[in-house]
Amino acid sequence: MAVRPCPAPARRFAKWSAIASLAIGSAGQVTYHLMxxxxxxxxxxxxxxxxxxxxxxxxxxxxxxAHLLHTTDSNA
Known part of the structure; x- marks a missing residue:
C-alpha cells in the first residue's frame, strides 16, 4: 500500500495544534494544582x-x- 505524502498545510496545522494542546494541558495541570x-x-x-x-x-x-489531509488542491 502506497503512502500519500502529507500536504504542507496539514503538517503545519498538526504541528501548531499539537503545541497548543500541550500548552493548554500544561496550563490545566498548573491551574488544578494551584487550586x-x-x-x-x-x-x-x-x-x-x-x-x-x-x-x-x-x-x-x-x-x-481531516479536511486538510484530504484536500487535493495543491495551492491549499
Whole structure:
C-alpha cells in the first residue's frame, strides 16, 4: 500500500495544534494544582466553561485536520 505524502498545510496545522494542546494541558495541570493547594473545592465558572468547551474544540480541530489531509488542491 502506497503512502500519500502529507500536504504542507496539514503538517503545519498538526504541528501548531499539537503545541497548543500541550500548552493548554500544561496550563490545566498548573491551574488544578494551584487550586488544590489553595484548598478550593470547586473551580470558578471561567475554568468550568473553558473545560466544557475543550471537547468541541478537539472535534473541530480533528475535522479541520481531516479536511486538510484530504484536500487535493495543491495551492491549499
Amino acid at each position: 488544590a493547594a489553595a484548598g478550593w473545592t470547586s473551580a470558578p465558572w471561567p475554568v468550568t466553561a473553558l473545560v466544557a468547551c475543550l471537547p468541541v474544540a478537539v472535534l473541530g480541530m480533528g475535522c479541520a485536520l
